[in-house]
Amino acid sequence: MSPFKAYLIDKADGGPCGRWSQLTEDSLDPGSVTIRVAYSSVNYKDALAATGKGAIVKRFPCVGGIDLSGTVLRSEDPRFQEGDRIIATSYDIGTGHHGGFAEMARLPGDWLVPLPTGLSLFEAMAIGTAGYTAALGVVRMEENGLHPANGRIVVSGATGGVGSLAIDILSGLGYAVVALTGKEDQQRYLQDLGAADIMLRSALDLSHVRPLERALWAGGVDNLGGDVLAWMASTMKQNGTIASVGLAASTALNTTVMPLILRGVSLLGVDSAYTAMPLRQRVWSRLAGDMRPRRLASITRTIEFDALADAFEEFVAARAHGRVVVSIHPEA
Amino acid sequence: MTDFKAFRVHTIDDKPVCRFERLGLDDLDPGPVVIRTAYSAITYKDAMAARGIGKNVRTDRPCVTGVDLSGVVVSSEDSRFVEGQSVVVTNYKLGNDHDGGYADYARVPGDWIVPLPDGLSLYEAMGLGTSGLTAALAVDRLERAGLTPASGPVAITGASGGVGSLAVDMFANRGYEVVAISGKREQEAFLKRIGASRIMSREELLSDRAPLASSLFAGGLDNVGGDYLDRLMAHIKPHGKLAVAGMAVGAEITTTVLPLVLRAIDVLGINVSRQLKMPERQRLWARMATDLKPAHLADISRPIPFDDLDRTMDRFFEASTIGRVVVEVGSKAPR
Numbered sequence A: 001m002s003p004f005k006a007y008l009i010d011k012a013d014g015g016p017c018g019r020w021s022q023l024t025e026d027s028l029d030p031g032s033v034t035i036r037v038a039y040s041s042v043n044y045k046d047a048l049a050a051t052g053k054g055a056i057v058k059r060f061p062c063v064g065g066i067d068l069s070g071t072v073l074r075s076e077d078p079r080f081q082e083g084d085r086i087i088a089t090s091y092d093i094g095t096g097h098h099g100g101f102a103e104m105a106r107l108p109g110d111w112l113v114p115l116p117t118g119l120s121l122f123e124a125m126a127i128g129t130a131g132y133t134a135a136l137g138v139v140r141m142e143e144n145g146l147h148p149a150n151g152r153i154v155v156s157g158a159t160g161g162v163g164s165l166a167i168d169i170l171s172g173l174g175y176a177v178v179a180l181t182g183k184e185d186q187q188r189y190l191q192d193l194g195a196a197d198i199m200l201r202s203a204l205d206l207s208h209v210r211p212l213e214r215a216l217w218a219g220g221v222d223n224l225g226g227d228v229l230a231w232m233a234s235t236m237k238q239n240g241t242i243a244s245v246g247l248a249a250s251t252a253l254n255t256t257v258m259p260l261i262l263r264g265v266s267l268l269g270v271d272s273a274y275t276a277m278p279l280r281q282r283v284w285s286r287l288a289g290d291m292r293p294r295r296l297a298s299i300t301r302t303i304e305f306d307a308l309a310d311a312f313e314e315f316v317a318a319r320a321h322g323r324v325v326v327s328i329h330p331e332a
Numbered sequence B: 001m002t003d004f005k006a007f008r009v010h011t012i013d014d015k016p017v018c019r020f021e022r023l024g025l026d027d028l029d030p031g032p033v034v035i036r037t038a039y040s041a042i043t044y045k046d047a048m049a050a051r052g053i054g055k056n057v058r059t060d061r062p063c064v065t066g067v068d069l070s071g072v073v074v075s076s077e078d079s080r081f082v083e084g085q086s087v088v089v090t091n092y093k094l095g096n097d098h099d100g101g102y103a104d105y106a107r108v109p110g111d112w113i114v115p116l117p118d119g120l121s122l123y124e125a126m127g128l129g130t131s132g133l134t135a136a137l138a139v140d141r142l143e144r145a146g147l148t149p150a151s152g153p154v155a156i157t158g159a160s161g162g163v164g165s166l167a168v169d170m171f172a173n174r175g176y177e178v179v180a181i182s183g184k185r186e187q188e189a190f191l192k193r194i195g196a197s198r199i200m201s202r203e204e205l206l207s208d209r210a211p212l213a214s215s216l217f218a219g220g221l222d223n224v225g226g227d228y229l230d231r232l233m234a235h236i237k238p239h240g241k242l243a244v245a246g247m248a249v250g251a252e253i254t255t256t257v258l259p260l261v262l263r264a265i266d267v268l269g270i271n272v273s274r275q276l277k278m279p280e281r282q283r284l285w286a287r288m289a290t291d292l293k294p295a296h297l298a299d300i301s302r303p304i305p306f307d308d309l310d311r312t313m314d315r316f317f318e319a320s321t322i323g324r325v326v327v328e329v330g331s332k333a334p335r
Helices: A044-051 A121-143 A161-172 A184-193 A226-234 A258-263 A277-287 A305-316 B044-051 B122-144 B162-173 B185-193 B202-207 B226-235 B258-263 B278-288 B306-316
Strands: A004-012 A015-023 A033-042 A067-075 A085-089 A104-107 A112-114 A153-156 A177-181 A197-200 A217-222 A236-244 A252-256 A266-269 A300-304 A323-327 B004-012 B015-023 B033-042 B068-076 B086-090 B105-108 B113-115 B154-157 B178-181 B198-200 B217-222 B236-244 B252-256 B266-269 B301-305 B324-328
Touching (some): A015 A044, A033 A085, A033 A305, A085 A121, A121 A161, A121 A217, A121 A266, A161 A177, A177 A184, A300 A305, A305 A323, B004 B306, B033 B044, B033 B306, B044 B306, B113 B278, B122 B301, B154 B162, B162 B185, B217 B226, B226 B252, B236 B258, B252 B258
Parallel strands (some): A153 A217, A177 A197, A300 A323, B154 B217, B217 B236
Antiparallel strands (some): A067 A085, A085 A112, A252 B252, A266 B266, B033 B105, B068 B086
């Protein structure tokens, strides 16, 4: 059994911290399917986990990486066979079960999504948990009645992974998307993704938001929480729908029931971690079809496995934008 | 036509003055369909308008209040309605900026009118009214979002009020385990009789202050806002759904996004104002006459004589009113 390279998050004196390690297959967590990892990705959650900035890892030591794509080496699960290409994101991957920052992974078959036709293993990781979350939010908003004819959609945290992919996916579906960002220098990037308009955070006075402000949006994707989410609720049109996908700014939500009871606004919580598998597969097949991102090349940057630790620092310092794919065993 | 009885709210020196008066048809706001009112109801909005709380009624000239009415068409210039037809009108401007249900007659636009569906009497229609429509829309939206009786218990705040008690009945009737949240211990027998499996006190709901409190409910309907809404959100199970229909306690919510982001709960606003499209309105009325028809409507609604209207309003603020109060406007209307 030959050793392979893995990025292990362990407990140190100053809190959790990552280090390179050589593992062997028998040190992987139990699972019915063994996978040769092709790509992983870096999400904000990965950066919080690896740097110990967030209490993400539930068991130490744990190979990080909440996302992976790869090829089945061996399977005791009849649903998967050697050579099958798969995607695995969320569940306990990279937080309580050895994850994607390794050359090899062993996972329960119930966590695996067969790679849908129309996506490469690389594209699957360019999308990753961030893109899956964005797509799940859009699917849920559409199930709640959202349609391009209803009006404009606002996306907060627009330059992040979820925000970038939400803009790309929504504009591809025909929605007019307004990107809300604090990063003045990223306006060109956001336009390239398909944003019809850019709104700067500095132009909003979030300290004086009335219960019902002028109705602007048919829908909203919020990555921030706090004042921005409260503002979004107050500026929704009749029957507007907000997908609440993140809390990058704040866990607080101080608002009023007025948008709910007078404008029929819906707040949909979106959690990518424990989506039921039929919905998960449906979202991935739409990501390979009508919701396929069109600007993955602009959104995504690829790094070598060895450069992983540098990427974490960029995420924590909020310097990163878009998606970072980690190349482990790249496909030809 | 001779003159008839009406209850109007006048604004005199910025204060509401309520009067029973004799009016003629031409004193009413115009509309192509003339209805002889059989029943109206008292909603919280009506009580607020009569007592000058909030801005629920026009102040530039008197208004016949009563946001709900059922009755029979007397004459119609709208080809969709014919003389003798039984109809229901709720919401739009009725009773706040267009003379409403507290008069023997009303004149309204045809676009506001729902033909009384088979399976409901004019009396039952007012046992439901705006409150029933709100409860029905909540059930409808929660189930469309995926809620089923197998998902788990459903919590209802303000359970002894009009919307709350009708919702308790509707959910229980569909097989849900209903937890009625009520500050009124003395209402326990009533709530159990109309279908509640369990009564939870205000203190019990509010005791666990954690942003993610114990997962208790698969679904919920909040009629009161404030702390109750915050705690309901915190107690909803992963992927659970909460409908929000009212703000009897307070409009402000101080809560967190954690139930949304970590438990993927949905918070669905319920709004039956003029924004609820007529086809939806008709569909919900048809459901209230059939599969959503409350099993204990006679228990939940209580008739009062038209003459008792004014003195009954005050009970809404003492929170001693339970269920729906139906106002007998037209005499000898069939139950």
